[in-house]
Amino acid sequence: MVLNLNPNLSEAGKRYFNAYSPGDDFYELLIGAHRDLSDEQSELLNARLILLLANHIGDIGTLREALAVAREGV
Amino acid sequence: MLKTYTYPKYAYRTPPEIASGKVLKLPVVVVGAGPVGLGMALDLDLQGIPVVLLDEDDTVSIGSRGVCYAKRALEILDRYGVGDAVCAKGVSWNVGRTFFRESEVYNFNLVPEPDHHRPGMVNLQQYYLEEYLVTQAASRPGIDLRWTNKVVSVAQAASGVALKVETPDGMYTVEADWLIAADGARSPIRRMLGLEVEGKIFMDRFLIADVVMKADFPAERWFWFDPPFHPNQSVLLHKQTDSVFRIDFQLGWDADPEEEKKPENVLPRIRAMLGDEREFELEWVSVYTFQCRRMGRFNHGRVLFVGDAAHQVSPFGARGANSGLQDADNLGWKLKLVVDGKAPASLLDSYSEERVYAADENLMNSTRSTDFITPKSRASRTFRNAALGLAKDHAFGRALVNSGRLSVPSYLVASSLNTPDEDSFAGRMLPGAPMDDAPIEQDGIPGWLLQSTGNRFQMMVFVDDPATVDVAALSALDCDGIRVEPLIISRRAVSADSLACIYDVRGVTYQRYDARPGTAYLIRPDQHVAARWRGVDAAKLRAAVARACGRS
Numbered sequence: 001m002v003l004n005l006n007p008n009l010s011e012a013g014k015r016y017f018n019a020y021s022p023g024d025d026f027y028e029l030l031i032g033a034h035r036d037l038s039d040e041q042s043e044l045l046n047a048r049l050i051l052l053l054a055n056h057i058g059d060i061g062t063l064r065e066a067l068a069v070a071r072e073g074v
Numbered sequence: 075m076l077k078t079y080t081y082p083k084y085a086y087r088t089p090p091e092i093a094s095g096k097v098l099k100l101p102v103v104v105v106g107a108g109p110v111g112l113g114m115a116l117d118l119d120l121q122g123i124p125v126v127l128l129d130e131d132d133t134v135s136i137g138s139r140g141v142c143y144a145k146r147a148l149e150i151l152d153r154y155g156v157g158d159a160v161c162a163k164g165v166s167w168n169v170g171r172t173f174f175r176e177s178e179v180y181n182f183n184l185v186p187e188p189d190h191h192r193p194g195m196v197n198l199q200q201y202y203l204e205e206y207l208v209t210q211a212a213s214r215p216g217i218d219l220r221w222t223n224k225v226v227s228v229a230q231a232a233s234g235v236a237l238k239v240e241t242p243d244g245m246y247t248v249e250a251d252w253l254i255a256a257d258g259a260r261s262p263i264r265r266m267l268g269l270e271v272e273g274k275i276f277m278d279r280f281l282i283a284d285v286v287m288k289a290d291f292p293a294e295r296w297f298w299f300d301p302p303f304h305p306n307q308s309v310l311l312h313k314q315t316d317s318v319f320r321i322d323f324q325l326g327w328d329a330d331p332e333e334e335k336k337p338e339n340v341l342p343r344i345r346a347m348l349g350d351e352r353e354f355e356l357e358w359v360s361v362y363t364f365q366c367r368r369m370g371r372f373n374h375g376r377v378l379f380v381g382d383a384a385h386q387v388s389p390f391g392a393r394g395a396n397s398g399l400q401d402a403d404n405l406g407w408k409l410k411l412v413v414d415g416k417a418p419a420s421l422l423d424s425y426s427e428e429r430v431y432a433a434d435e436n437l438m439n440s441t442r443s444t445d446f447i448t449p450k451s452r453a454s455r456t457f458r459n460a461a462l463g464l465a466k467d468h469a470f471g472r473a474l475v476n477s478g479r480l481s482v483p484s485y486l487v488a489s490s491l492n493t494p495d496e497d498s499f500a501g502r503m504l505p506g507a508p509m510d511d512a513p514i515e516q517d518g519i520p521g522w523l524l525q526s527t528g529n530r531f532q533m534m535v536f537v538d539d540p541a542t543v544d545v546a547a548l549s550a551l552d553c554d555g556i557r558v559e560p561l562i563i564s565r566r567a568v569s570a571d572s573l574a575c576i577y578d579v580r581g582v583t584y585q586r587y588d589a590r591p592g593t594a595y596l597i598r599p600d601q602h603v604a605a606r607w608r609g610v611d612a613a614k615l616r617a618a619v620a621r622a623c624g625r626s
Contacts, residue, residue: 007473017485017502023473024442027457031445034453042453073463 001057003065078286078316078357079201081133084208086222089239091246100126101413103237103250105225105263108135109200110381110398111256112207116154117406119216120529121599123413126248127217128239130224134204137358138284138320141197141312142392146483146508147399148192149601153528156206157192163206164196165315170295172477174462176302180472184480189582190511191522194480197314199284200395228253228266228377235376252409253377256398259365261383269374273367273437276388278448281323281334281361284314285344288353291319297477299447299462303346308447310477311347318357321347322389324448331361364388366441368433372426378405385433390443390478393436400483401429407529407599411623416555421624424491432484439479446476483508486602493596493605493618501588509601512582515567516575523583524601526576531558531619532597535610536589540564540575548573548610553619558596563589598622 009022016022033049034042054063091098102118104111107129115125143151143160151157171181186193211217226245227238235253239246255263264271296311298304307324314320323343325334333339340359348354368385372378381398405425411417449455464471485507486492492505503510512523527534533551537543540562548560562575563583578584587595587606596605596618605618620626 005468005470007470015487018479018482020473020476020479023470024439024476024479027446027461027474027476028442030457031454034451037451037453039452042451046453069464069468073460073466 001059001062003062003069005069078318079199081136081201082205082208084132084219084221086132086242087220088243089220089223089241089246091248092241092243097247097249099234100124100248100250102126102252102254102409103128103235103248104254104256105129105237106255106257106381106383107131107204107208107211107219107221108256108258108381108398109140109203109207109395110402111254112204112211113150113154113399114254114256114380114402114405115211115217115219116207116214117402118409119211119214120153121406121410122216123410124216125218126250127211127219128223128225128237128248129219129221132221134201134208136201137282137360138199138201138314138318140200140203140392140395141314141320142195142396142481143198143203144195144392144396144481145190145192147396147481148196149511149524150399150403151203152192152524153403153601154207155210156203159206160198160203161192161196163202163315164198165293165313166193166196167293167295167313169292170297170477172462172465172475173296173298173301174459174465175300179462179465179475182472189513189580191524192511195392197312197320199314199316199318202315203395225257225262225266228263230267230375230377232375251376251413254405255377255379255383256381257383259382259386261379263377264369264379264383267374267377269369271367271369271386273365273386275363275365275367276444276448277327279325279327279329279331279334279361279363280389281325281329281340281343281359283321283323283340283344283356283360284358285319285321286355286357287317287319288355291317291352298347299458299477301347303349304343308477309347319354325361329361334361335359362389366437366444368430368437372401372429373422378409378422378425380405384429385437387433387436387440388444389440390447391436391440392478392481393440396481397432397436400432401425403600404429408624411556417623417625424489424624428484428486428489428491431486431488435484436481443476443478447478491598491604491622491624493614493621495606497606497608499588499606501586503587503595503603503606505603505605507603509597509603510586512578512586513580514563514583515577515579518567520579521576523576526561526574527597528601529599531556531599531604531622532561533558533610533615534561534563534587534595534597536563536578536584536587536591536593538565538591540566540568540573543573545573547612551612551615553616554625556619556623558615558619561597565591596622
């Protein structure tokens, strides 16, 4: 599996009339998940989320690629 | 300060009530001659309802204020007769640049979708729009526009509304069957009626400045996140007409508005932003905060709220005047049907239902932009900066960057006025959708589909050959007192006798409406799809019209 760097978000059964809507839907969910958390709690949430998503993706080659891209900009 | 614009001063005239000493009972009074109140008056005039429009002031909006008028608003302004003036004076722009700290992260080119009359948006100072609307309203005998007429009290009864109005000649009383409050975010009418508006205030302040550039500067939208000349805040630069640029500086909640507005504080900011010796002059400056909120419902008995009086959004995404004009667009024809006794007063509930739905969409989008632009927590700021960093190299990151989403009309797919599809269709012209425009020809003259629609119910019937159309049957489309005008859309350039027939010169109408010969669309007076079928059926049409008028 090659790391997909193009917009790739959508929700089953939902009809979008604007290209920006699925990305904005997700971003709102993400920021909402952090609401009322301390900075330390937010870090923990992010770590748990990464572990969950990594397991879901499964393919270690893809994850290696994602880690490299993420690291480039830090 | 420089003046690129001379504010008109509109004359006060003694109202007929004071001149005659009589109280007149009026069908509709609109309060507030901003873009929405003026649009509302013009919409009702198109419907044949005489309107008295009251405004406490005697000129147009001071400072640029509303800047960006999006495609749907331009199409509505076309119906009101000022679309050409706005588009001719306005500035079109396609290129937007996004900066993060020192460097440009990415740029985009909003190439307009081809085959639409109007572009995605034009930029124009609000005072020009208001001036054109006032000129248009003044040319309409059915509109009585009264400047320097301030409403000081309002009382509502089951049968109508009574207003006390203050003028330079003293006080008078107006009685009206219907009152439309277009009196802005602070709406005195709303306050006098003791009605609530709920939502949240954003703890932030913005400095806005109109700046006249002396040298060439590109017609582009520039947005900075956390720039070196204004650390930790955002800045927006937008081109308007007459070389006037609009600049919005985020200030933070602790800023002192009076202090920030002083030229000695504003000028260095702008100079730092331009980063060179380019000459400019300040024309207007103001500080604002904003709220994201709306009324629970927009109709209260005989009083209807439109525009900022009903709902307020953050300025990111240009959803203030744009959505207010769509309120007027939605309300005009409904009020006409109710005034004429052709629809129950409950049809006005659908005005609230549909425009609350749209307001919620606008509130959601503008709140999302605000949350991205001004993060409220460390985690939120980290995610935003990460998205901006990824945007430089990766398309998915660019999709997440939200510096304001262009105002687009709501697809009223959940409206109770829609007749659900029985037949299968592709594309996006589903019941509740605002009509897509398309290039057409009528009597050999090139034009646009939307110019052939609006202000009345119509049934678009797609045909291969207009000669095959049953003219008598289509001409008699009267649905229990509501006329439905046929609009034949032909793939061949022939004219049909006594029926409006347009030629789908490039096949775009057929394509956008997923049409086949025989396909029929019921179109509302506000250019929204109400129903559609693969064939004309008089009984189904009658039921759909009844539904679209709130009769069933």
